[in-house]
Amino acid sequence: RKEVEQDPGPFNVPEGATVAFNCTYSNSASQSFFWYRQDCRKEPKLLMSVYSSGNEDGRFTAQLNRASQYISLLIRDSKLSDSATYLCVVTTSGTYKYIFGTGTRLKVLA
């Protein structure tokens, strides 16, 4: 079983739609969680950290469910510029490596 699993998609949605991605992780000792965004042939960039209480940044909302070991990302009012791959990232206490999922590809259609 992969340490971090994501549905690779692609998710094709119309502009203005709401779309949600889930990510599951296998290590219950996982400590920190992030969503990174990666545009085609570019480097990953931090979209947002994910906190136990959930957090929101504009149209983006991230949630963490430790009991079920998954994190989610909700994008409201999708824009064409949201088209990208969204990478789920998990770290574990006592290690220095960030474990990335394979990414979920989103395409927002005009």
Place this chain on the structure above:
Amino acid sequence: DAGVTQSPTHLIKTRGQQVTLRCSPKSGHDTVSWYQQALGQGPQFIFQYYEEEERQRGNFPDRFSGHQFPNYSSELNVNALLLGDSALYLCASSHLRTGERELFFGEGSRLTVL
């Protein structure tokens, strides 16, 4: 404020050759991590350097080695290249002393092994 810079951006090698990739971390950062990203996959952790020492290593063979210099810049060396080493190699920097968790990535070095 300079971000993470990597060189070269693209390179082509043949099987059995050796390659050296270079990375300069974001200004003020002291920690450098290297990741390999194959097509259609997420980045995979190779190793991390701090204070010129390898702190942790991922599941990569000894053909992958690295170095960190006193100015915090880093090199990734891959010996005896295989076709499967073709990938985007990403360098990421962070600031361990402040506990900042965000990784800042360079644009990567795209390696093609023929």
